Amino acid sequence: MKDQLAGKVWQDEQGYWFQYDPQYLEGNHPEPVSLTLPLQPQPYHRTTMIPFFDGLIPEGWLLDVAVRNWKLNPRDRMGLLLTVCRDCIGAISVIAIEDPIE
Numbered sequence: 001m002k003d004q005l006a007g008k009v010w011q012d013e014q015g016y017w018f019q020y021d022p023q024y025l026e027g028n029h030p031e032p033v034s035l036t037l038p039l040q041p042q043p044y045h046r047t048t049m050i051p052f053f054d055g056l057i058p059e060g061w062l063l064d065v066a067v068r069n070w071k072l073n074p075r076d077r078m079g080l081l082l083t084v085c086r087d088c089i090g091a092i093s094v095i096a097i098e099d100p101i102e
Contacts, residue, residue: 001024001031001033001091001092002091004024004027005021005023005024006020006021006024006030006033007019007020007021007024007033008021008097009050009053009081009094010078011078014045014047015045015046015047015048016045016046016047016048016049016050016053016077016078017043017044017045018033018037018043018044018050018053019041019042019043019044020039020040020041022041025039025041033052033091033092034052036051036052037050037052048077049077049078049081053081053085053094054077054081056081056085056088056092056094057077057080057081057084057085058084063080066080066083066084067080070083070084081094082094082096
């Protein structure tokens with residue numbers, strides 16, 4: 001968030017997770033990434049993609065372009081999030097862990 005690591009979002013066999021980074025929570029004036037994800041140290045969990053992150057994924061013709069150009073599965077929400085949400089409009093970017101945070 002605003003070029004600062006705010007937290008991590010991940011997927012496992014239990015579903016989708018988001019957890020704020022402890023250093024982010026302890027920093028000066030941390031802001032929630034969304035009003036639906038208030039600041040807290042415990043992870044958020046859902047069996048489907050967390051709505052805030054799902055909302056970052058494009059829809060309609062723009063989704064069709066992304067699926068076609070990157071050969072993505074339109075049902076792979078995490079794959080779409082990691083591929084097309086690196087440079088979102090606004091304060092949030094989603095960067096794969098192996099990528100450096102800029």
